[in-house]
Amino acid sequence: MLQHLQGIVDSIENQYVVLDVGGLGFALLCSRSVLARAQRGGNLRLYTSLSVAEGGILSLFGFSTPEERKLFDMLTSVKGIGGKMAMGLLGTLEMETILHAILSGSPVLLASAPGIGRKTAERICFELQEKIKKTPLLSQTIVVPELSGQSTVAAAVLQALESLGFSLAESREGLQEALKKTVPPDSEEQLLQAALQSLTRRR
Incomplete structure (x- = not known):
């Protein structure tokens, strides 16, 4: 089984990285962390997973760890x-x-x-x-904070906003605006939607 690949980054497009390994080009669908550090022309080592779909279609996936x-x-x-x-x-x-x-x-x-x-x-x-x-x-990779009530919901929504590409400052501002509205404190989905609406209007 293919465990890892190391080579030169030939190109990066969307979520794909093409890695040149000894003259062979491997196209890998990669994780966010890989895309954040991949640079064209740079050396890159990726942990890999090979998937075979119906019809024999091969897909190669790349990971940082x-x-x-x-x-x-x-x-x-x-x-x-x-x-x-x-x-x-x-x-x-x-x-x-x-x-x-x-x-x-x-x-x-x-x-x-x-x-x-x-x-x-x-x-x-x-x-x-x-x-x-x-x-x-x-x-052991993550420690889940022991939060309760509204703080749990707010923390989850803040993480979601940052994961969607907003800065910490933007995420906090959007969350604060959402919390001012009549959103049930136990509804993550509605709170996230309200925060996104607030941030979208600002951009």
Whole structure:
């Protein structure tokens, strides 16, 4: 099995990195952390996962760490989650954010990623929460803060906004505006939507 690749970055397009390894070009669908450090012409080492879909179509995925790859494998073990959908999560959200969402049972964080609906996000949390707690490679990666009530909701929404590309300052401002409105404090989805509306109007 292909465990890792190391070579020169030939090109970067959307979520794909083409890695030149000894004259062979490998196109890998990569995680957010990989895309953040990949530079054209630079040397890059990636942990990999090879997927074979129906019809024999091959897909190669690239990760920064073994932990990312392990999380990817666990995501694809959930019914209805294929490689591209799992990488869509890892391409949009930081690994720590995904782990926080699952361990704290906050599907709204996962549902902020393109292609992930609320029901799918809830299924991911339900199926993987206990498995991740029992997987040292992942459970030791993040400490879930012991928060309660509105602070839990606000913290989750703040993380979701940052994962969507807003700066910490923008996220805090959008969250503060949303909290001023009549949004139920236990509704992450409505609070996130209100914050996004506030931030969109400013841009």
